[in-house]
Amino acid sequence: GAVVSQHPSRVICKSGTSVKIECRSLDFQATTMFWYRQFPKKSLMLMATSNEGSKATYEQGVEKDKFLINHASLTLSTLTVTSAHPEDSSFYICSARETGRGEQFFGPGTRLTVL
Amino acid sequence: AQSVTQPDIHITVSEGASLELRCNYSYGATPYLFWYVQSPGQGLQLLLKYFSGDTLVQGIKGFEAEFKRSQSSFNLRKPSVHWSDAAEYFCAVGATGNTGKLIFGQGTTLQVKP
Numbered sequence: 001g002a003v004v005s006q007h008p009s010r011v012i013c014k015s016g017t018s019v020k021i022e023c024r025s026l027d028f029q030a031t032t033m034f035w036y037r038q039f040p041k042k043s044l045m046l047m048a049t050s051n052e053g054s055k056a057t058y059e060q061g062v063e064k065d066k067f068l069i070n071h072a073s074l075t076l077s078t079l080t081v082t083s084a085h086p087e088d089s090s091f092y093i094c095s096a097r098e099t100g101r102g103e104q105f106f107g108p109g110t111r112l113t114v115l
Numbered sequence: 116a117q118s119v120t121q122p123d124i125h126i127t128v129s130e131g132a133s134l135e136l137r138c139n140y141s142y143g144a145t146p147y148l149f150w151y152v153q154s155p156g157q158g159l160q161l162l163l164k165y166f167s168g169d170t171l172v173q174g175i176k177g178f179e180a181e182f183k184r185s186q187s188s189f190n191l192r193k194p195s196v197h198w199s200d201a202a203e204y205f206c207a208v209g210a211t212g213n214t215g216k217l218i219f220g221q222g223t224t225l226q227v228k229p
Contacts, residue, residue, distance in 0.1 A: 034215065041224075102215065106151075
């Protein structure tokens with residue numbers, strides 16, 4: 001089946017630094033990828049839709065300058081948390097929508113801890 | 116606005132017992148509905164989906180769900196639960212316009228007693 005990877009799986013950083021999270025579709029092409037944030041014992045909240053070759057579309061309330069998204073190829077999208085603060089600590093999950101099929105596959109998530 | 120409600124935050128069942136996880140949605144048209152399972156350290160895995168047609172949908176791992184328009188529900192069922200089914204279960208509805216966006220419920224944690 002289709003596989004989506006995320007790197008790193010876990011990251012700890014100091015407050016004020018930036019962190020980049022990669023989302024890769026390993027065996028299929030994904031024109032569209034999605035970034036979600038999951039709080040403990042909470043649902044997944046869609047942050048943004050990432051489209052290959054164009055600007056990401058952010059959901060209401062999500063700071064685009066805080067959460068930079070780049071989708072430079074059909075297999076890679078990156079989320080950069082800029083000037084991270086402890087409140088940005090969370091579980092970030094990406095999903096990739098297979099081009100032409102519509103089905104979505106999820107990555108295993110990245111645990112971000114900001115000290 | 117579209118929304119999904121999973122009324123049960125936590126459910127405990129005995130191994131071998133039947134299971135029903137509830138999901139209610141709010142949507143103006145015929146929804147695209149999904150059930151996902153999330154195990155620790157793993158990504159969300161699709162159990163089943165409903166787009167149209169037969170309202171009883173069969174999924175993987177012995178799960179099924181029934182779409183009931185009159186009740187705005189899409190409950191997940193399994194006749195006999197296995198210990199390996201212990202996980203977090205999410206119901207989701209596809210947002211308007213087939214954009215691929217998903218709106219998730221709050222999730223139900225399933226615990227299985229031996």
